[in-house]
Amino acid sequence: MAQTEQIYSRDQAGASQLEDDKKESELISEVLNEISMCVREDEHNELVETFPDEEKGDVAPESKISCARCVSHVRVERVSQLKKGLHIAMPGKQILHGYDSSNRKQKWIYMHHAIVKDIVAMDDKKYIAEVKLIHMWENERRELGLCESVATFALTNDELYIVVYRHPRYTPNQIVERAEKALNDRENARMESRKIRFSDYNLVTTNCEHFATWCVVGLIKSHNELHWWKQLGQKILEFGESEQVMEMKARIVEVFGDGSMVFKFLSKLLYQSSDEIAKVVNVGMPDASTVLGGAAASYILYCLVMTIYFHVKYTRKEICMSCYRDNVMDLWTKCSVYGITSVVTYFIMNGCVCIPAVTSCFMFILLSIVGQHYIPDIRKALTAPYGCEKKAIYRLDELNVGDIVTIQYWGLPHDVIVTEIHPSDRRRKGKIRAVHYALDSLLFSTREVKEEYFTITSNQGKSPILKRHECEHLNLFSPETAVLRARQRTGERKWHATKNRSDHVCYWAKVRPQLTEEDKPQGLAQGLSDAVTGQSQSPHLSTLLIGEHEVHLSSDIDIGDVVRVKEIEGIVVGKDCSERKMNLQLITVKGSVKQLNQFVNLNTDNATVLQYHPAHCHPKATRADRARLIRRQKISIQEFMDFCILLKS
CATH class of the missing domain: 3.90.1720 (endopeptidase fold (from Nostoc punctiforme))
Structure with a gap:
């Protein structure tokens, strides 16, 4: 009996201990849940503070990643593509603007940029529109600076491009508001006789592209709120950071680069007179190692400063990760090219290589400049196209x-x-x-x-x-x-x-193409007039060819398209096809205008469609009909294409 009571009491104590352990476990679980809820609430509050407008469906502009470098220029094919808040670009007409009649292409050395404030009127069938712009232009006082003006664009003469940003910071309405505010600030500053960033035009620091880019991706904090030393540093670091300056640089490389007439002439001249030049150069000149070493040290210092600059822009979300990585890679690759050419130049100048010193050094310097210019193009060709x-x-x-x-x-x-x-x-x-x-x-x-x-x-x-x-x-x-x-x-x-x-x-x-047929609306927007009163200011025709695109599916080719396949260029008047194989009926010129049957296997054969601007061309169906009309006639391929494609042929 006593033993039974002892066992019972031991069981009671064990049950009590289990109940106490269970209560303690439940208490700990409640405490942990409360702590977890507090942590989640803190994280939520921190997230709301970081993105204050996200719950409303609109992320604060200053918290968004923006980038002015990963942009592309898309040709405007219909004036109905023009919208409020767009950043547009057009060939600059002030300096050396011309037309290459043999290639039917406009020629220019820089692009002018503007923000579309509003559409005044448009006639989509006539490819003409009247647009209100805010841009760096000549105002009513004949001063070059920020102003608002109304321009008439006829796509038969005016070549327009939409600047497409992968990472814009602001919405179209916000872009227009920023442009208007900058314009008002400029007028107020002029009345008070003080200077602000966009008071005056400057090619390398405040040109029209700088302004348009600032409207789309610039920080809310203005340039004028910075300390004077930060303003100076920003101007130095952003020196030439625009397509205008880069295009001028490209033209210089074309004129003076390897293979140009200027390069060949100077090379021949230096080679013939290298001994006389060497005598003059050697008198009173510092040692080659001193010159090259000092230049290399300066270049490395510049690369370090620019690397820090790109890093700061990335941390401030002014540049995306892809562009940050690409720019730093380009920077140090150019530095490496310069270093290699400098070492070779040093050995040549010290007589370690038995070739004419002056001519060789000059050629290596030019090769270094040309090589550094094409490094971004080489990098783009070898890296993925996403930019992600x-x-x-x-x-x-x-x-x-x-x-x-x-x-x-x-x-x-x-x-x-x-x-x-x-x-x-x-x-x-x-x-x-x-x-x-x-x-x-x-x-x-x-x-x-x-x-x-x-x-x-x-x-x-x-x-x-x-x-x-x-x-x-x-x-x-x-x-x-x-x-x-x-x-x-x-x-x-x-x-x-x-x-x-x-x-x-x-x-x-x-990834969809940047401009699909759905993005080319035809007709007028509601409430918009088609009474365009102005005229195009361009005396030249716009460029005929928009571009070429590779054919990957048979549906990429339509009747009336101009195609190039197996070194044959012609107009498609019929096709019998599956998904990847086609039997094309082409009309082309082989001595005379003939119709050929061309089999194309897209698994192995390359085919290209040539895209022309619709303002200059007949519709595709009309092209095919006109091509059939002149079969068996003896004309050139250029005359054949002109007759089939151009409206004014």
């Missing part, structure tokens, strides 16, 4: 169909577009199916677009398993459409090192 940041992916369930990811392929980074995702139970392992340019072996293998499975394995660490290109800021197809487009390219065998790699296939499948 990469996000680390740690689990396969973070991926979506249609994403562009970077994997390791043959030991190198390689871009693919995901079409299927098959994760395992632990989510860090599994398989993805993707479309890409595949290579079966490193030797004697032709690259081909294939859809293949890739096994994703985890290294049990905290490193990402994949990296995804963040392309949300671009104009994208839906994921389903992107996958369909990628699969339509399977079987293609037209890989090119700079024009058609795997990343180009992914970009084509996922």
Whole structure:
């Protein structure tokens, strides 16, 4: 009996201990939940403070990433594309503006930039519009500065471009408000006889492009609120940071660069008189190592300052990560080119290489300048076209169909577009199916677009398993459409090192063209007049050719298109096609105007469509009809194209 009571009391004590442990556990759980709620509330408050307008559906402009460098110029094909708040550019007509009649192309040395304040009137059928602009221009007092004016643009004569930003900071209405405020500030400053940033025009610090760019992506804090030493530093660092100055630099490189007549003449002159020049140069000149070393040290210091400058702009969200990385890469690559040419020049000047010293040094200096000028173009040709940041992916369930990811392929980074995702139970392992340019072996293998499975394995660490290109800021197809487009390219065998790699296939499948047919509205906006009273100020015709685009699907070619395939250029008057194979009926000139049947396999054959400005051209159906009218006539290819395409032929 006593033993039974002892066991019972021991069980009662154990039950009491379990109940106490349970209460303690519940109390700890409640405390942890309360702490977690407080932490989440603090994080939410911090997020709201960082993005005060996000809950209202509008992110504060100062918190958005903006970039004035990753922009593109899209030709205006219809005046109905012009909208309030656009940044537009046009050939500058003040200096050396002309027309190349043989190539039907306008020629200019700089572009003028402006902000569209409003559309006064437009006639889309006649390709003419009257637009109110705010820009750096000659005002009513004959002064060159910030002003508002009304301009008439006729697309038959005026060549207009829309400057498209990948990362704009402001909405169109905000852009116009900023332009108007800058204009009012300038007028107030003029009345008070004081200077502000956009008081006067300056080619290298405050030109028309600087103003238009500032309206779209500039910081809210104005230049004039900075300390004087920051203003001076900003002017020095932004010296020449515009397309106007860069275009002038490009023209200088064309005139004096390698292969030009000036370069050949100077090279011949220096080679013939190198001994006489060397005698003059050697008298009283410092040692070559001193000159080259001092120049190299100055260049390195400049690169360090500019690297810091780009880093500051990135931290202030004035430049995107892609442009920050590209600019720093270009900067130090140019420095490396300069260093290599300087070392070679030093050895030549010290007689270590048995070639004429003066001529060789001059040629190496020119090659260095030309090489540095083309480094950004080389970098663009060798890097992916997205201009996107990469996000680390740690689990396969973070991926979506249609994403562009970077994997390791043959030991190198390689871009693919995901079409299927098959994760395992632990989510860090599994398989993805993707479309890409595949290579079966490193030797004697032709690259081909294939859809293949890739096994994703985890290294049990905290490193990402994949990296995804963040392309949300671009104009994208839906994921389903992107996958369909990628699969339509399977079987293609037209890989090119700079024009058609795997990343180009992914970009084509996922990103819409910058200007689609939906973006070219026809007709008038509601309440807008078509009574355009002004006339175009340009005495020249606008450039006929807009551009060329590669054909990847048979639907890319329409009846009436001008195409170039297998070294034959002609007008399409009929086609019998599947998705990737076509039998085109082309009318071209082979001694006389003839109709040919041309088979095109888009898996192996390159085909290009030439796009002309509609203001100068007949509709596509009319082109085909006019081409049929002159079969068997003996005319040149130029006369044939003019008759079929041009309205005034």
